[in-house]
Amino acid sequence: MGLLIDGKWQDRWYDTKSTGGHFKRTEAQFRNWITPDGTEFPAESDRYHLYVSYACPWAHRTLIFRALKGLTNHIDVSVVHPDMLDKGWELNPDYPGATGDRLYKKPLLSDIYVKAQHDVTTRVTVPVLWDKARKTIVSNESSEIIRMFNSAFDGLTGNTLDFWPEILRDEIEEVNARIYDTFNNGVYKSGFATSQSAYDEAVTALFDTMDWLEDRLSHRRYLMGDRLTEADWRLFPTLVRFDPVYHLHFKCNRNRLVDFPNLWAYTRELYQMPGIAQTVNFDHIVRHYHYSHESINPHRIVPINPEINWAEPHGRERMMAA
Template sequence: MSDDQTPTYVEKGKEFQRDTTYVSDRITRDARTPEHGPTDGRMWPVEAGRYRLVAAKACPWANRAIIVRGLLGLEDVVSLGMPGPTHDARSWTFDLDPGGKDPVLGIERLQEAYLARFPDYERGITVPAMVEESSGELVTNDFPWITHDLFHEWRDFHRADAPDLWPAEVREEMEEVMQRVFTEVNNGVYRCGFAGSQEAYDEAYQRLWTALDWLEERLTDRRYLMGSAITEADVRLFTTLARFDAVYHGHFKCNRNKLTEMPALWGYARDLFQTPGFGETIDFDQIKAHYYVVHTDINPSGIVPAGPDPAVWHTPHGRESLG
């Protein structure tokens, strides 16, 4: 980050490297030590009404937490705070709320929750973040484990018809699929957009489209990534696909073709978008404002494009016959 409060993302001559060091605390049933995932942080107990999920609609990593919370029926159990789409180098801000403050936490910047817990916190202020409402302190910002634990640890609060997002019979393969989706697609578009050299960009571009072609083939004869039912893997892929034509195709130079030109992936993306719990979490105006305004090193003019027309997301997808 720069000293003038303008976020910088592109390092000239370098490949983009995502900082994946997060606050590894977990929220678990009875504050138990879980069988999977990081256990080096503090364990917090699952408790209805204790925590607030802070997640901006603009951010794909936060978007997945919003979707999972809704699919599982946890809206009345874990509250939701939603920062606006733009931020400076310091923090996400609650500029969409009256008075520019989160109505529950009473803070203007998410940074305040991080500093309440860690006064000398020097890493990036990221969403999603789980915050304890009573203390206003950050609990965790470890995004893949937030959604994992919403499913595995909060089961007592799931609605009766909540989907099985982590089916045991396909879990091993699903972990492999999600890892490839993360490295090559979720993070792959960022490696293209934030490449600091032609060589870094060319390699990132090739890796991204190799993975997208693999997904196109995989989804040609199956409705969802793991078969006939929606899983966590679909949530993780969807948030990138939803942003592809609006942002990644042009802004991040992922422009071999548009999502709308890949029949299986485009049908799959619309299928999910039209499924309750998915499309209503997508705000294309916020998404475009975030990327085109915040990334001044890529788009110094700050001009936000008018298109594409979001109405195409509501057109028939025809994938019901796949299961």
Template sequence: MKGEFIRNESLFRNWVSAGEDAERGDVRVFPAEPGRYHLYVSYACPWAHRTLIYRVLKGLEDVISVSVVHPLMPPESWVFCEYPGSTRDHIHGFDRLNQLYELAAPGYDGLVSVPVLYDKHRATIVNNESSEIIRMLDSEFDAWGRSDVDFYPRSLRAEIDDINKLVYESVNNGVYRAGFATTQEAYEEAYNHLFATLDELEARLSRQRYLVGRQLTEADWRLFPTLIRFNAVYYSHFKCNKRRLTDYPNLWGYTRDLYQTPGVASTVNMDHIKRHYFGSHKSLNPSGIVPKGPEPDFNMPHCRGQIENKLCA
């Protein structure tokens, strides 16, 4: 469709495995080892946010190190410079993330994105696709992390995959398709799909605490980063303004439930989120002014533990 936002494909798609280091067709397989891998992330980016959540919930803080870019993103690359919550590049001391891409693939001139899973031993990028990185964090480092936590259990995989597909197309990427559309038709199509899906998820969460079954799964952690940003960014900045997250009783309670999961709040940096979106997208916000609000209270009681008994609205 004319004017539709098209997301670039991630180009580094290799794998870390607890099995043997080997080659599998076009996919290089790297051995899982503590201290070998490093994550490059932005607190602002919802895709990178997934990996930070998994790093915390799988108990991998001492296994996989991390560097955090500055929230503002110049057109050519994320950068490393002083800002509260940001860090230097702990591995190479680079000023710009595109230097890391150039190191891994000399002559690289593609999109410089986060997250990046980097191998310190081979000095190369293993993977920059968030959906694959979280699968590795979930399963391949259990010898050093929390092996009792499994967000992609075999018995639920088909249902998780179905929900992931719906949520990615209409919600995770849907807000971007609305925000970066350049025609009215493309914007309205994305907008309509987004809110139809949010309505569907609201109904689903009126019957159950989590998206799939009675436990936290990958489906929840793929949806959460978009929901946590919805009122602050997507509602106004991306013109997704039919309803706020707080207008959906079940989605709002669900978001607070996930936010209050031990460790998750530490991965949410609303200053970085707002400063990135409102300060980096000059075509949408030429002034670069960052709004002060809104200020939803993610620590309010959520009552989601009693959802099956209908004890809370």
């Protein structure tokens, strides 16, 4: 993954030498907000466009909320090619499921960043929420995009499902913080570590959190009890990628997801909810990680992977809230 410096592309990976082998993620650069009555970014149908990768768990969050909140007919999508090589994410339609750039026919996602700001210095990441009216990026921070989707368009869609209820926000934030640091980002800190100590630290924290989640879900149907929240949908993209990718490719191999009875059943329940399976593309997921990360897999061999039955009954209906 490269970056733009003053609007010019640089094929440059994260510098782990300066961090003792630790992978340090950079923060998103574009942090604007859509609001129901916004003067700059109002909630309007067919005004906004998502650039996503099916492989990326952060982009996956936005596709999930787009489906859950009835926004599929209001916010259209361009899907990048699963291979991320020396030019970064490519808007190349020559792969099943990739669409190319449906707005401007640009070849690279970096072109979209430069279109928003010609001299931008930033990592070129997905998701990107684009404003077609102002021809600029609203946000490339997934955690904030899903909160916009959660409520900003309710007056337009009539969909009032609330995955960030005020009464649970403090607990959601606490759970999100641990899951993000040690699990969502923990798989990357394990896989991209370039020292044994950095890997040991990250992978130990990761499986401590999986053990904690397994216990929490032994007496709760969802992370907050009997109510689905943002916390569940932020966790799900990492869980659904765990056995196909992170267990092998990122050396997160103390256990598989299927070895955790509660976590595995919980993940299947979320996967089987209406509209969610359509946001998951295992071909893009497996192809992207193994083909794009030359430092981990220099020969770019894509494994066959075990067969996983995502349609297996989950049985979580019996679970009572704590």
